[in-house]
Amino acid sequence: MRTLNLGILAHVDAGKTSLTERLLQAAGVIEEVGSVDAGSTRTDSLDLERRRGITIKSAVVSFALGGTTVNLIDTPGHPDFIAEVERVLNLLDGAVLVVSAVEGVQAQTRVLYRALRRLGVPTLVFVNKIDRAGARADSLLADLVAKLDPAMVAVDAVDGLGTAAAESKPRVRDTAFAEGLLEALLDEHLLESYLASTGGTAEASGMSHVAHDAALHSAFEARVALAEAHPVHFGSAITGAGIEGLIDGIRRFLTGSEGDPQGPLSGTVFKIERGPAGDRIAYARLFSGTVAVRDRVPVGDREAKVTALSVFEDGVDRPHPRVEAGRIAKLWGLGEVRIGDAIGRPPKLRTEHFLRPALETVVVPAREGDRPALHTALTQLAEQDPLIGLRHDETRRELSVSLYGEVQKEVIGATLAEEHGLEVDFRESTVICVERVTGTGAAVEFIAKAPNPFLATVGLRVEPSPGHGIDFRLGVELGSMPFAFFKAVEETVHDQLREGLRGWQVEGVTVTMTHSGYWARQSSAHGGFDKNMSSTAGDFRALVPLVLMEALRQAGTVVCEPLHRFRIELPAADLGGVLAALTKLRAVPEPPQIRGGRATIEGTIPAEAVHGLGQRLPGLTSGEGVLESVFERHEPVSGAVPSRPRTDANPLDRDAYLLAVVRRVSGR
Incomplete structure (x- = not known):
């Protein structure tokens, strides 16, 4: 059976998890759509995820779509958990990039799209929340074209935009639609054929136009498969509008893959969990070959015996005697397995790596006697997320972890308390230089x-x-x-x-x-x-x-600090105060863009100043300023050169x- 490993990716709060729920309902896996706010979704299984209403760990659910098994992977949207997304990208046969019809293209949207494009992952765009006040369609499509890729083509039309009755339906394949496809494809031969099909007698024109229309759409599908063009669907995960159209798009544009069950064993581990008994459970995608219970398989640089396995199907993972190429499975018995380990022959993976975390903090146990247990707990967390980067300073008896942001720090603290019974404090986060x-x-x-x-x-x-x-x-x-x-x-x-x-x-x-x-x-x-x-x-x-x-x-070496790319949307009347604050924080802003009473500022800022800017911005803009930031590059430190004890x-x-x-x- 053909398998489609499908990633759902988005900026935080764009509606990824709600869309996953709606797709599961449409496939008949669940009867009722779970709520992120109520903590009843299928993929946000951690108590912490349900309370915070965000995805922290990637989750896998499966359903059948015709003759294809779809493994749907819901990934975190918050940039603090980008490491989870990184590990998923190598597994994907296709992706749905979710964009809010209200907020539009955001910082994380751009980061994710660039990664998908570099990796050549066929990608559909789903513009969510068309039922929300302030939703946009035409202008948002223009933003997708300008900020992401000119080869974005709207395949849906929207009625009742910005109302609870908003609906999405396939666009009429008229002249405007054909010209939009041609503009996205930039194919001279198709353009010449199209011009020829619109000339001559009415009868000849009609016949050639039909033939050209089929060729045009066939070319578009081929470009989508090569990740060189991207259909844009519109809808609402909350109301269900546009979901059938999206499913049709997944069926039409994302064909998936057929691995060779008889080929040499080749797979990769992308996630580690701990079972109730403390045993490691490995999530792996198999690219080739077959693994059965009790098989001895090469794992990294050693060999291990598979004691149990489960395969994802119909929304859950079920025990199974074997797993074949193309599928995703949970494996027990692989010993000291680590994220990134190859099972059998190392697969040829796409190479996309987000940069390391830019912050670190010292974790201090509330009780000195808990220090050994804290070391053990943080070691286990680092197994599940290698980019946590546990650092043990034996001389100063300090334990440090790497971070992408302050939200991740809160999550680590809550995890240590709830899963390990450890109360901890964190020292102020400091920037990690290179x-x-x-x-x-x-x-x-x-x-x-x-x-x-x-x-x-x-x-x-x-x-x-x-x-x-x-x-x-x-x-x-x-x-x-x-x-x-x-x-x-x-x-x-x-x-x-x-x-x-x-x-x-x-x-x-x-x-x-x-x-x-x-x-x-x-x-x-x-x-x-x-x-x-x-x-x-x-x-x-x-x-x-x-x-x-x-x-x-x-x-000789030079010490470099991380710089973030920032974007601030704010009332135009508050520009002066914000620009002055940016100067004090060593930011380098570009000329502001002003439209009506709103302004947008973009530029670069040292990573150590991002948190402070976020705290000051509400007061400078009467609570109306919105800050987005994402790591951009390292630059040599100006001024005093920081050092870190060995x-x-x-x-x-x-x-x-x-x-x-x-x-x-x-x-x-």
Whole structure:
């Protein structure tokens, strides 16, 4: 059976979850549509989600649409939970991007659409809330074209816009509709055919026009499948208007996929839950092959036995003996499985990564005796969301987590209280900077040559590279020493670059191993293994930090802070006060746009100032200002350069580092 893994994405409060409920009802999975406000929706299953009325964790429900099984994935809309969205994007065969007919294109709408377009995910747009006062149709379509993509085509017409009786129906396929399709497709051959079809005798024109109309719509469907054009549907998830049209659009434009159940096993884990007994439950999409209960399967770099599995169907997940390619399943028994692990052969996934969180905060237990339990609980939360980035400073006995925003902090606090019985406080959030390499540096230490106390030779060169990652390369032959030693070097390089010269993550760097050497395994006079004469992976793990940090010191780094792109809508009369406040917050505003009595300001602002701006804006605009912001880029810090204490032994202080290594090895 064909499977369509369909994502529902939107800016917060655009109506994603309500739309999911309406689609489930239309498919016959549920009898009554749940309410976000009442906390009765199928996908917002967490108590915290129901109380707050927002989606925090991605949820999967399934229903049949003709001969296709649709796995519907409801994703969070709040930017604080963008990591959940990121993990879903690689799974999708298609997407519905929900836009409010009242609020229109918002900051998160633009972020999500750009990601979908770069990944080539076929996307339909559903303009929700046409029954709300202030709803727009034509002008909103113009905004979609101007702010997202010229290839947006309205396939619905709206009657009674902005009233409770608002209805949506398919547009008449007239000349205006055909010309709109042509404008979106930008196809010269179709344009020539269309012009030819409208000329000549009436009889010939009618016949050729019919043929051209079929070709035009066929071309449009093909472009949608390639994510190069996007149908725009209108409706209301609350009243049900336009839902049948959207379902027809999903059936027509999003064809889904057919995996090969007989092919090599290949899947990916995108979500982790904890069961009542504390066991890990992995959510995975299978791209190829089949998994059955009691199968032993490769998971990441190890093997595990599947003890149970369930498959999503008819709105719930049901126990099943096997899962085949194309489906999404919950798997038990995979041990220390992590988000992002491959099941079987690693699939070729689309590569779209939202940047790391820009804030961090120290989590302090209300009772000192709860510190070990807090560490355990935060470790489990980091399993479910790796971008939480748990950071343990043993010297200061502090636990820090990374954040996208203040709402996420509230959710973490509530989760710790409700699920783990831990009351915590949070220190004020601080900005997470990064370090970028500015030059080239190299260092090497040779085996059996002072001051190197380790049985290893390591040489490393550090230099800038484009992008945000760490590129590790070999400048020596792979056969020059055991593979395990090379692996130890690479893993230690990645681990050490989490804290650069000033304690921040180093990004955009290429590290090349220029020298290698080891002593082969040797025995003592009694025939036993002699560590004093033989290199181990531990020698390389201990030496790499010294060599790497020296190379990094020679190369030099610059500390960069995160900048957000902001957009403020406000009364035009309040422009002066808001612009003055933006200047004090180191923001760089662009010239304001004024329409009637309303104004819009866009620009960039340091991430650390966003929260303060949000707090001040209501007072500056009599409560009428609306702020949107989203991360845009990192820029070198101006003024005093911030640093962050290291959480481990500092290899830049050689004596203290060596003493710490000796203590760690000896267990003292």
